[in-house]
Amino acid sequence: MTKRAYKERFYPTPEQAALLAQSFGCARFVWNNTLAYRTEAYQLLGESVSHSAAERRLVGLKAEFSWLKEVSSVILQQTLRDQKAAFDNFNNPKLKxxxxxxxxxNGRQSIRLTKAAFRYRDGEITIAKTTAPLPIRWSRPLPSAPSSITISKDRAGRxxxxxxxxxxxxxxxxxxxxVGIDLGLADLFITSDGVKLGNPRHLKRYEAKLAYLQRRLAKKQKGSNNRNKQRQKVAKLHAKIVDCRRDALHKATRALVNENQVLCIESLSIIGMIKNRSLAKAISDAGWGEFVRQLEYKAAWAGRQLVRVSQWFPSSKLCHGCGHKVEKLPLSQRHWRCGSCGNPIDRDINAANNIRTAGLAGLACGATGAGTAV
Incomplete structure (x- = not known):
C-alpha cells in the first residue's frame, strides 16, 4: 500500500467560503507570527525555537487573540508542523x-485537516465548524477514506x-x-526511437495577452477595487497557462511510461541552467523539472525503471554508431557528420541513443547504484 493525493475542485457556499477565509487568515497569522518570533530569537539571541516550544507558544497566542479559537485547532497545529518541515528542509544542505x-x-492560501477535523461518509466530506458537506465536483471515486485533506485557494479564486x-x-x-530521452527546447523531448514531441510553448502563446493585462494592472490605483479585479484577470490567465502545461506533461509522461519498461534520462541541473538569462524563460516554460518528477513517480507506480545518466556524460558529442567524440559542438549546430564513420547525425536523436546506451549499461552493471548511471 502506498499513499496518493487526489485533487478535486469544489465550489463552496457563501457560508463555507466565509469560514474558509477565516481559517486561511488564522493559519496565515499563526505562520507569520511564529516565523517572526523564530527569526528574531535567532538574530538577537542566537537561539533556535523548537517545534514543541512553538506549540506551547500557540496556547498563549490563542489566549491573546481570542478569534483564533473560532476555527479548528487542528488547522493551527498543522500550520506549525508545516513550518517545522520548512525549516527542516532549509537546514538540509542536500535540498538547497x-x-x-x-x-x-493575496497569495495562494491553504490549510490541512486531519481526521479529527473532518468527516468522510458516503463520498462526502464535512469539515469542522460546518454542518453541510463540501460541494465537491468528483472526477473519480476515492480508493479509501482519506487520512488527511488539504484545502487550498489559488490566486485566481478557485x-x-x-x-x-x-x-x-x-x-x-x-x-x-x-527508451532514451533527451530534453530540449525546440522539442520538449526527443526519444531514441526518433520521436520528437514539439514544445507547445504555453507561456509564449499567451505572452502578448499577459503583457497587456499586466500593463493595465500597473496603471490601477493600489488598494482599489479595479486593481483587485484586474489582478484576478492576470491570475486567471496565469492559472490557464499552468493548467495547459501540466495537462500536456501528464499526457506525455503517461504515454512514455505505458510503452517502455526502462526509461533513461539525463540528470540535468535545472536550477543552475535557469541562471542563464537567455534561456531561463524558455526552460521554465518547458517544465523540465515537472516532466522528470512525473516520470519518476509514474514509473515507480507502474513497475517501470527510470535510470538517470550523469549530466557530464557527453551524449551529444559521441557518435552513437562508432563512439567517435568530437572536440567542439556548438549549441547552434543541430546536425553534423561523424569524422570517423562518416554517418550523418541528428544531434538530438544521437544524444537520446547515447543516453539509452549509457543508462542500460549502468543498469546492467549495477555498480553505480539503483536508478543512476554515469
Whole structure:
C-alpha cells in the first residue's frame, strides 16, 4: 500500500467560503507570527525555537487573540508542523531549500485537516465548524477514506481539495521496450526511437495577452477595487497557462511510461541552467523539472525503471554508431557528420541513443547504484 493525493475542485457556499477565509487568515497569522518570533530569537539571541516550544507558544497566542479559537485547532497545529518541515528542509544542505517566507493575503492560501477535523461518509466530506458537506465536483471515486485533506485557494479564486488516500498501484505488464530521452527546447523531448514531441510553448502563446493585462494592472490605483479585479484577470490567465502545461506533461509522461519498461534520462541541473538569462524563460516554460518528477513517480507506480545518466556524460558529442567524440559542438549546430564513420547525425536523436546506451549499461552493471548511471 502506498499513499496518493487526489485533487478535486469544489465550489463552496457563501457560508463555507466565509469560514474558509477565516481559517486561511488564522493559519496565515499563526505562520507569520511564529516565523517572526523564530527569526528574531535567532538574530538577537542566537537561539533556535523548537517545534514543541512553538506549540506551547500557540496556547498563549490563542489566549491573546481570542478569534483564533473560532476555527479548528487542528488547522493551527498543522500550520506549525508545516513550518517545522520548512525549516527542516532549509537546514538540509542536500535540498538547497530557501529560508521560509512570510505568507501574503493575496497569495495562494491553504490549510490541512486531519481526521479529527473532518468527516468522510458516503463520498462526502464535512469539515469542522460546518454542518453541510463540501460541494465537491468528483472526477473519480476515492480508493479509501482519506487520512488527511488539504484545502487550498489559488490566486485566481478557485477552491481545491486534496485527499491523501492509501491505494494499491497497478503494475503494468512487462515489455521489452526501452527508451532514451533527451530534453530540449525546440522539442520538449526527443526519444531514441526518433520521436520528437514539439514544445507547445504555453507561456509564449499567451505572452502578448499577459503583457497587456499586466500593463493595465500597473496603471490601477493600489488598494482599489479595479486593481483587485484586474489582478484576478492576470491570475486567471496565469492559472490557464499552468493548467495547459501540466495537462500536456501528464499526457506525455503517461504515454512514455505505458510503452517502455526502462526509461533513461539525463540528470540535468535545472536550477543552475535557469541562471542563464537567455534561456531561463524558455526552460521554465518547458517544465523540465515537472516532466522528470512525473516520470519518476509514474514509473515507480507502474513497475517501470527510470535510470538517470550523469549530466557530464557527453551524449551529444559521441557518435552513437562508432563512439567517435568530437572536440567542439556548438549549441547552434543541430546536425553534423561523424569524422570517423562518416554517418550523418541528428544531434538530438544521437544524444537520446547515447543516453539509452549509457543508462542500460549502468543498469546492467549495477555498480553505480539503483536508478543512476554515469
Amino acid at each position: 531549500a530557501r529560508y521560509p517566507r512570510f505568507k501574503r493575503k 477552491y481545491f481539495i486534496s485527499c491523501l488516500c492509501a491505494f494499491d498501484p497497478e503494475t503494468l505488464p512487462v515489455t521489452s521496450k526501452t
